[in-house]
Amino acid sequence: MQDLYPTRGEKIQRLERQDPVVHNEDRDGLSHDTTVRLRRFERDGYLFLPGLFHEAETTRLLREAERLKAQAESNADETAFFERDSGAVRSIFAVHDNSALFRAVAEDPRILTLASDILGDEVYVHQSRLNYKPAFSGREFYWHSDFETWHAEDGMPRMRALSVSLCLTPSLATNGPLMLIPGSHATFVGCPGETPPEHFRRSLVKQEIGTPDQESLTRMASRRGIKAPTGAAGSVIAFDCNTMHASAGNLTPFPRTNLFIVYNAMSNRIGEPFAAPRPRPEFIAARNRVQPLPRK
Amino acid sequence: MQDLYPTRGEKIQRLERQDPVVHNEDRDGLSHDTTVRLRRFERDGYLFLPGLFHEAETTRLLREAERLKAQAESNADETAFFERDSGAVRSIFAVHDNSALFRAVAEDPRILTLASDILGDEVYVHQSRLNYKPAFSGREFYWHSDFETWHAEDGMPRMRALSVSLCLTPSLATNGPLMLIPGSHATFVGCPGETPPEHFRRSLVKQEIGTPDQESLTRMASRRGIKAPTGAAGSVIAFDCNTMHASAGNLTPFPRTNLFIVYNAMSNRIGEPFAAPRPRPEFIAARNRVQPLPRK
Numbered sequence: 001m002q003d004l005y006p007t008r009g010e011k012i013q014r015l016e017r018q019d020p021v022v023h024n025e026d027r028d029g030l031s032h033d034t035t036v037r038l039r040r041f042e043r044d045g046y047l048f049l050p051g052l053f054h055e056a057e058t059t060r061l062l063r064e065a066e067r068l069k070a071q072a073e074s075n076a077d078e079t080a081f082f083e084r085d086s087g088a089v090r091s092i093f094a095v096h097d098n099s100a101l102f103r104a105v106a107e108d109p110r111i112l113t114l115a116s117d118i119l120g121d122e123v124y125v126h127q128s129r130l131n132y133k134p135a136f137s138g139r140e141f142y143w144h145s146d147f148e149t150w151h152a153e154d155g156m157p158r159m160r161a162l163s164v165s166l167c168l169t170p171s172l173a174t175n176g177p178l179m180l181i182p183g184s185h186a187t188f189v190g191c192p193g194e195t196p197p198e199h200f201r202r203s204l205v206k207q208e209i210g211t212p213d214q215e216s217l218t219r220m221a222s223r224r225g226i227k228a229p230t231g232a233a234g235s236v237i238a239f240d241c242n243t244m245h246a247s248a249g250n251l252t253p254f255p256r257t258n259l260f261i262v263y264n265a266m267s268n269r270i271g272e273p274f275a276a277p278r279p280r281p282e283f284i285a286a287r288n289r290v291q292p293l294p295r296k
Numbered sequence: 297m298q299d300l301y302p303t304r305g306e307k308i309q310r311l312e313r314q315d316p317v318v319h320n321e322d323r324d325g326l327s328h329d330t331t332v333r334l335r336r337f338e339r340d341g342y343l344f345l346p347g348l349f350h351e352a353e354t355t356r357l358l359r360e361a362e363r364l365k366a367q368a369e370s371n372a373d374e375t376a377f378f379e380r381d382s383g384a385v386r387s388i389f390a391v392h393d394n395s396a397l398f399r400a401v402a403e404d405p406r407i408l409t410l411a412s413d414i415l416g417d418e419v420y421v422h423q424s425r426l427n428y429k430p431a432f433s434g435r436e437f438y439w440h441s442d443f444e445t446w447h448a449e450d451g452m453p454r455m456r457a458l459s460v461s462l463c464l465t466p467s468l469a470t471n472g473p474l475m476l477i478p479g480s481h482a483t484f485v486g487c488p489g490e491t492p493p494e495h496f497r498r499s500l501v502k503q504e505i506g507t508p509d510q511e512s513l514t515r516m517a518s519r520r521g522i523k524a525p526t527g528a529a530g531s532v533i534a535f536d537c538n539t540m541h542a543s544a545g546n547l548t549p550f551p552r553t554n555l556f557i558v559y560n561a562m563s564n565r566i567g568e569p570f571a572a573p574r575p576r577p578e579f580i581a582a583r584n585r586v587q588p589l590p591r592k
Contacts, residue, residue: 136510140547173469174522176544214432218549226470226548248472248544251436252522253514 008275013190019159023120045185046239053234062168086137094283096128121265122292138250147241152275154285161241161264168257176250184244195276304571309486315455319416341481342535349530358464382433390579392424417561418588434546443537448571450581457537457560464553472546480540491572
């Protein structure tokens with residue numbers, strides 16, 4: 001298979017995106033609201049939907065997230081990752097597999113329909129995770145394009161995937177909210193450095209390989225700045241697989257817990273990694289157990 | 297001298313503030329604007345004054361800050377402190393002594409008058425510093441009350457001092473702005489831990505002793521939240537010596553450079569440290585070379 005997005009080589013390479021952002025070719029049948037959303041997603045590389053879920057729903061989901069965290073604290077399996085300094089739970093993966101409640105979120109029409117409309121295909125869950133960003137000690141996530149990793153380490157061929165982040169706690173300006181660079185999804189930044197074996201064990205705690213250079217980030221951010229949408233629990237940010245994003249540490253007493261669901265087009269299923277010695281495990285990147293999500 | 301604010305002992309102690317916030321007893325002669333400002337400062341423990349300085353002024357000041365940084369990079373003296381990981385310049389002290397331009401800021405009536413009105417006395421510069429918070433790598437400042445350190449390590453007897461932070465670059469929501477807990481200035485949190493000798497060498501890079509416990513922070517922040525004023529270069533935040541504040545790391549390509557001037561009342565000059573083996577050096581805490589600033 002041709003590698004349209006070479007990365008993990010010797011040098012930084014800035015390449016033009018080779019894929020559409022909104023893949024749905026037939027937009028005539030869509031509602032006005034949906035059309036507006038798709039245009040914004042196409043232009044910015046993300047879409048902020050405040051209050052898409054109700055507070056009562058997120059209360060229940062947050063309780064479920066706390067339950068999984070307590071479980072990981074007492075009896076950690078491989079799906080849990082911990083903060084370097086404090087040892088607090090940083091992320092838990094494959095939560096749509098391990099919890100009926102999170103499975104239901106992945107299949108919820110409010111986000112599944114949006115994902116299908118953007119990707120123009122049947123979709124499946126490539127990855128799901130809870131990020132806890134604990135109070136006082138939550139560490140940052142440095143700038144990255146998810147696609148860069150999914151392409152290099154998981155073998156995702158094309159840019160035809162997106163993430164949905166559902167805030168289970170209020171996303172404040174001060175507790176390490178998701179930051180995005182609008183427009184950055186139009187450029188692929190191939191990042192230098194060879195992927196070491198089992199790279200995910202380190203990169204999911206602190207990513208150092210597969211991160212863009214400062215010049216690329218400065219160029220991208222100088223055009224349209226950096227956005228950090230804030231809102232109540234239940235707010236949703238959907239963002240393209242190649243949108244450059246990061247989040248700062250959390251020093252506040254307010255944890256920031258988010259559920260991430262990554263949707264990939266069925267036509268874009270993953271193959272051999274493009275730049276890694278072997279694929280990442282199934283709980284980080286769905287490879288064998290792949291089923292199109294049912295649209296209701 | 298009686299120690300009204302014991303700290304660095306065995307346990308956390310939450311004590312009521314023993315001093316006024318606004319010390320000026322004769323407010324009748326003040327303008328309406330000033331009266332409003334003093335009331336807000338009294339209630340919140342800080343005051344945000346967007347655009348107090350003009351852009352042309354801050355451009356010149358930023359150039360001066362860059363000059364001092366380049367000087368520290370090539371030939372560091374003891375007034376410069378560096379980031380742990382990146383080695384970038386984090387802070388430079390005593391800049392009102394080392395630069396006529398910063399001296400002029402300290403004497404500028406726009407802030408000096410405010411400081412005198414709040415402190416109700418002639419004032420002098422207890423400390424001045426530039427914080428650079430460099431792009432991509434600027435590290436956080438954890439929660440602290442300045443007074444806790446000034447009392448313990450410098451021997452400042454009473455709460456009758458304040459800081460003025462002048463933004464030399466835009467203070468964005470995303471580049472690690474100053475965060476303050478409104479109302480926190482009403483409580484003194486005595487922090488556990490013995491002050492080691494030469495503590496400032498470490499604490500000015502990463503403070504670990506003299507920091508409040510999570511419960512105190514949670515209580516304080518749960519009442520009125522956390523504020524992080526943002527604004528153009530030239531904006532000013534004045535805050536009480538006991539207001540709990542912090543700032544997150546800076547992952548963005550936009551450095552956040554601030555000038556801090558700390559004013560202390562002449563009647564509140566420092567003595568023997570209340571909880572440290574010996575006083576900090578003159579360039580961090582003015583002790584011998586103390587002169588009231590001339591009001592113009």
